[in-house]
Amino acid sequence: MYPLPLIGRRAALRLGLLAALALGQVAALAAEIRVITSGAFTEAYKQLIPLYEQASGHTVISSFGASSGNAPDSIPSRFARGEVFDLVILSETGLEALVKAGHVVPGSRMDLARSKIGAAVRKGTPKPDISSVAALRQTLLNAKSVAYSASASGTYLSGELFPKLGVAERLKETGKRILSERVGAVVARGDAELGFQQVSELIYFKELDFLGTLPEEVQQTLYFSAGLVQGSRQADVAAHLARFLSSAAVAETVRATGLDPVAGKR
Template structure:
């Protein structure tokens, strides 16, 4: 991609220069050979990732080879399962809890964590269907008790819902009948095709479904705000380039690209 093509992304030349500077000062730039960086990222950061990777590649000449999977769980395409099978990656991007588990298991280098963005859990229904109230804890509880079917992720957000929030609200018994834990696809896809009445997942994974109405985030009293973070895989072949990429994804220069994807970028100026 030629630099002038950045204008097709709605970027000014000034912002492009900031992006380029973020890459070149992050470490690992300027080598004689372009790197092929293998990355696997979880769903919550996917939309931001898809916007940022072409910019990074154009600014550095490096190539990013991408894969996608859930932060936690034993689904065949989850990040832990793929690493356990011996699939080779240089960088992982996933929930903070998932990353720390990989550090403890020896699959991710200790001290390599770089926080990229914060994420909240939201809910959505299919367009044209009633929009239930989740604006307060009591309203959320009533909505969960009255819903005929509730879909939630098999990854970080769904684990929080099923193991902490549902029991706390006293709706766990009801959700044994009406709840559905979704493996290997986004909750929004299940709700969009009518297989669930109500769906919960990270905001950044729901808002891109045009077939859905996003009804809001969980009340702050019961909200789970997660960091999504990058870490270097033990034995990474392109360690320096992967570290450079992670710093770029966390930089203030890209914050206003990350924010519209439903995430709170850690690099944002406050």
């Protein structure tokens, strides 16, 4: 089980100030930065943004959505509608798609963390085995209902892993592709027996038992990265925020939320 972060007020202040000093300030006047981030980085983001605002004097206006898919609140859908942002944080594949679509500045990618896919069941129910490829396959065949994300992890599961394991036909009957909410919420209320999503999106549900990550042979490890939005009037400040989120000063907080911090290095 991943530890949950406990940051005292004094430690939080020290973290924010150290990071700000290390990165330097880019603007004498306070600025507003509009950011949209996907689910996997959300918990780390929610803890770090108040520290950044306190240390920098800038204000961050936050939005949240899935890295991919056509749900109304997904990041691609919001860009397609013309919503305005300065910085976007999402899976590497999602970011590349936004670059190709002309929404994100080419070469502005800054990796923040690596993420793995995990599984969970509702607390108090049987805990199936996913520790090996064979066990995972059998668990998928046995499950009466399996929830997975409509975003990056779910695309990998339904498009690659399920066919590879020979369970795709079974999952056509039992699989549930979840839009606009976390898989953990679906499993927690009993609408699915088994759920798969990024570890950082599962471990915060107290109603769930976290089973672990997919076996390494079939694991998908994704980078979650920040990119500067084309046409932003706050590009320098947005880049400053991205450097803060990728810095060594915040690595322990990122790790505690179920992610592997990149700390500015890829």
